[in-house]
Amino acid sequence: xxGVTQTPKFRILKIGQSMTLQCAQDMNHNYMYWYRQDPxxxxxxIYYSVGAGITDxxxxxxxxxxxRSTTEDFPLRLELAxxxxxxxxxxxxxxxxxxxxxxxxFGPGTRLTVL
Amino acid sequence: xxxxxxxxHHVILSExxxxxxxxNYSYGGTVNLFWYVQYPGQHLxxxxxxxxxxxxxxxxxxxxxxxxxxxxxxxxxxxSVQWSDTAEYFCAVTSPSGxxxxxxxxxxxxxxx
Numbered sequence: 001x002x003g004v005t006q007t008p009k010f011r012i013l014k015i016g017q018s019m020t021l022q023c024a025q026d027m028n029h030n031y032m033y034w035y036r037q038d039p040x041x042x043x044x045x046i047y048y049s050v051g052a053g054i055t056d057x058x059x060x061x062x063x064x065x066x067x068r069s070t071t072e073d074f075p076l077r078l079e080l081a082x083x084x085x086x087x088x089x090x091x092x093x094x095x096x097x098x099x100x101x102x103x104x105x106f107g108p109g110t111r112l113t114v115l
Numbered sequence: 116x117x118x119x120x121x122x123x124h125h126v127i128l129s130e131x132x133x134x135x136x137x138x139n140y141s142y143g144g145t146v147n148l149f150w151y152v153q154y155p156g157q158h159l160x161x162x163x164x165x166x167x168x169x170x171x172x173x174x175x176x177x178x179x180x181x182x183x184x185x186x187x188x189x190x191x192x193x194x195s196v197q198w199s200d201t202a203e204y205f206c207a208v209t210s211p212s213g214x215x216x217x218x219x220x221x222x223x224x225x226x227x228x
Contacts, residue, residue, distance in 0.1 A: 031214065040220060041220060042119075042218040048215055106160075
């Protein structure tokens with residue numbers, strides 16, 4: 001299994017540009033998550049999904065959108081990039097909560113810089 | 116709302132020193148607790164987890180953590196650190212019915228030769 005994969009690894013955007021961060025998992029996990037990691041701030045949840053066609057906002061959703069058309073993929077969309085979105089973005093997945101397997105598995109991250 | 120506090124933001128130790136990183140959470144119900152590690156330039160990896168049972172949990176690479184319910188704590192320990200333990204360590208908590216992890220701000224550990 002490849003686990004959780006993310007592309008691209010690095011990206012520089014100009015203010016106002018848009019882009020999609022890709023995330024895929026091959027573990028048949030129902031739950032998927034997007035976090036951003038800022039220095040000294042830990043990880044903050046942006047959006048999550050409990051299954052195909054179902055998404056919901058996390059703690060810091062403004063400026064982002066997601067979709068979940070398949071179990072495997074959970075892309076994150078930035079519509080109008082702003083310097084405040086400079087961060088490292090991590091995608092994660094897990095089995096449904098309520099079981100003993102809600103351990104989350106993380107992807108390698110995408111480092112995004114907005115100038 | 117749940118919150119997670121990690122008391123030490125930066126720790127510097129010499130090789131073979133003992134390590135203890137503090138983690139406290141604010142949530143009165145049943146929780147699942149995790150320690151993740153992030154080596155330089157890499158993604159988060161699970162060190163250990165607590166769901167139920169024995170409150171002393173052993174993880175990978177010689178790490179262990181003790182869940183003390185009365186103190187809302189889940190401190191990470193290692194008897195003798197190595198240079199390769201240099202990394203950032205994150206404590207996280209979620210309830211069994213929760214959807215996501217609440218992370219602490221992380222502790223940056225530097226182990227010097």
